Amino acid sequence: MSNAEILEYAIPHEAGHVVVSKAFNIPVQHIGFRLKNGLGTPIASIWQPDDHELNDITDKQRDEYCCGLAGGIAGELFALRCYDPSNDEPQTVDRVLLARLTIRDILEFVPAAKHTIHHHRRVFRQLCSKMKLRYPDVRREIETSNNDGVFMLVTSEELDQLWCN
Numbered sequence: 089m090s091n092a093e094i095l096e097y098a099i100p101h102e103a104g105h106v107v108v109s110k111a112f113n114i115p116v117q118h119i120g121f122r123l124k125n126g127l128g129t130p131i132a133s134i135w136q137p138d139d140h141e142l143n144d145i146t147d148k149q150r151d152e153y154c155c156g157l158a159g160g161i162a163g164e165l166f167a168l169r170c171y172d173p174s175n176d177e178p179q180t181v182d183r184v185l186l187a188r189l190t191i192r193d194i195l196e197f198v199p200a201a202k203h204t205i206h207h208h209r210r211v212f213r214q215l216c217s218k219m220k221l222r223y224p225d226v227r228r229e230i231e232t233s234n235n236d237g238v239f240m241l242v243t244s245e246e247l248d249q250l251w252c253n
C-alpha cells in the first residue's frame with residue numbers, strides 16, 4: 089500500500105478510535121504520525137487499563153473500552169463503507185488489546201461504535217479534515233528530519249477544542 093492509500097483508511101480509523109473513546113470519557117492524548125522505514129501511519133494515543141486494573145473495571149467500562157478499540161474499524165466503515173482487510177488479521181494492535189478485555193470478537197462491538205460515531209459525526213468529520221490538512225506539513229517535517237519517530241498531527245488541546253465546540 090502507498091502512503092496515500094494508507095492515509096485513506098488510517099485517517100478515519102484513528103478518528104474513529106478518538107471519537108468513540110472521547111464519547112465514553114476515555115482519556116485521549118493526541119494523534120501522531122508514526123514513521124517507520126519510510127512508511128507512515130497516524131496513531132492515536134488512547135488510555136488503556138493496565139493488567140492489574142482489569143479486575144476493578146465494571147462490565148460497562150469493559151464494553152466501552154471494547155467499543156473504543158472497535159472505533160477504528162467503525163470509523164473506516166462510517167467514512168468509506170468498507171474497511172481495510174488487514175483489520176481482520178489476528179495480530180492487529182486493536183485485536184490484541186481487545187483480547188485482554190473479552191473473548192468476544194472485535195466486530196461484535198463495531199455496530200455500537202459506528203452508532204457512537206454517527207452521533208458525533210460532525211466532530212468525526214472535522215477531525216478527519218484536520219488530519220488531512222495537517223498531513224502535508226507533517227510530511228515535510230518528516231522529509232527534512234530524515235529520522236523515524238512520531239510526529240504530532242493533532243494535539244490533545246486541539247482534540248478538546250473540537251470536542252467542546
Ligand SMILES: [Zn+2]
Pocket residue numbers: 101105157160161182
Ligand atoms: Zn486501530
